[in-house]
Amino acid sequence: MPLDPHRALEVLQQLDFHTYHAKSWNESLLIHSFSVYSIVNGILPFTQAYSDREKELMRWAALLHDYGKTAANWQKRKRGPH
DSSP: OOOOHHHHHHHHHHTTGGGSBOSTTOOBHHHHHHHHHHHHHHHGGGOOSSOHHHHHHHHHHHHHTTGGGGSHHHHHHHHSOO
């Protein structure tokens, strides 16, 4: 069963992505990650070059592509001088 939008949001909430910033304009990591996931998930039904397994991997990769931004050092630097 593919990673659907409802499950994707659950995963992000469980990881507390709403408490982290993803961009310098303070977009939450939850909004950013879900947006990237949504774009990939919306395009995948129109692709034929990938297996279902590869498509599922792409969904998860899109959802969690910025997981490293949850690190305290990254969050501290993002809020400090550029």
